[in-house]
Amino acid sequence: MSGISKAASKFGEMVGKSGAPVFIKSDNVIDLIIHDHNEAKALYEKYKQTQDKDSKMSICNSLIKKLVQHDEVEQLLVYPLLREDIGGSVGEGHYERSLHEHQDHRNLLYNVKQSDIKTDANFDQKLDEAMKSVLDHVKVEESEVLPLLREKISEDTLKRVGASFKAHKATAVTRPHPDAPAQGFPAAAANVVTKPFDMLKDFTEK
Template identity: 30%
Template sequence: MTLSIAGRSAAELGGEGSILLRQRRDHVELDRLMNAWLAADATDPHRERLWQDIVQLVFSHAFAEETVLWPLLRHVTRTGERLTARVEEEHQAINGLIAKMERAGRDDPRREAWAQEAFALIREDIRDEEDELLPRLRETLSDRRLRRVGAAWEAVRRTAPTHPHPAVPRRPPGNAVLGVPLSGFDRLRDLAPVDSPAARRAASAAGTLLVASAAALLVRRALRRRRPGT
């Protein structure tokens, strides 16, 4: 029987720096932030800061998973394809909901319901990862390998996009080729958040242009690889 990582000790999960501990800490922090947002009054200005922290953590965390962890899981276990496909669907649904919220703005009356739906999906995603996916890594990788994967995952997370981009693929190499150019753009947005509808539309258009440019580069690279003699 697969044993969830939720209640296991640090030593059982590979020790300090293990990918399993890093993942669980992010999940605990996400849970704390979501509960704080739900408990805050709608007029509390701190609530918007909580929301930005949630968004940044959700998307940097998921991008690192899709870049580092899920390809590894598909490689080391026969059930990896099925398990990661389900989680990727959850990620895409969360991506779409939060993208709608960013386009609509903080005064949209639908925002509260969308946030509740996104939180439910995030909690489902956490359960799936801690109960099904991450235990498979514990079963197949040594403590040392878990710590090495943790370091790689952390490096990617720290340079990952921090906002939703539904057009970016969920798997390498497309997610890296399209996502990396968006990381710098997102982090500039985080330093100077856009509040007006016009600014949000401009930011969305700029993001779309970056995705399109990176996609064109990916296609050109693929075509060059297929040419005879190259």
């Protein structure tokens, strides 16, 4: 496992003491990633089929929370495997591209979060733009990145990362923060510090 992944996973051990399981036999992280992708797609379809604006906003908030938490944990624990464990031009290329695309997601989802569905005539367009970026990213990830991880990374490592992946979601932010760090201990710490403020804002939206 990469140095960054080890550091992040060590942080996950501390998180796990609060009750979230870490470093136990768990789902393969690849399966967890695909599961998250499918849930996000389903929420987006539900949003598009809904007419009531209050209901649409509630679905949108759930969708953004799921995407943000997925991206934060994925870039903290999974993407370092591409650089450190796989390496080379292929691993490094996927690493850099994936982080760049996640930053695009942060920026676009932040724009959605700053908008009001009841007063912004371009709200749907903003969400559609964000989701196009997300779905394009998912397509490449599922067709190229995940098969590469499955081929090059041991099953045991993928399961261990999967356990940390699930545990870290307990501390991951729920709102997009475009200026927050994306890698290593600074990213993990930023999530822990920022999460309570996100939760308070989430509560006021209900």
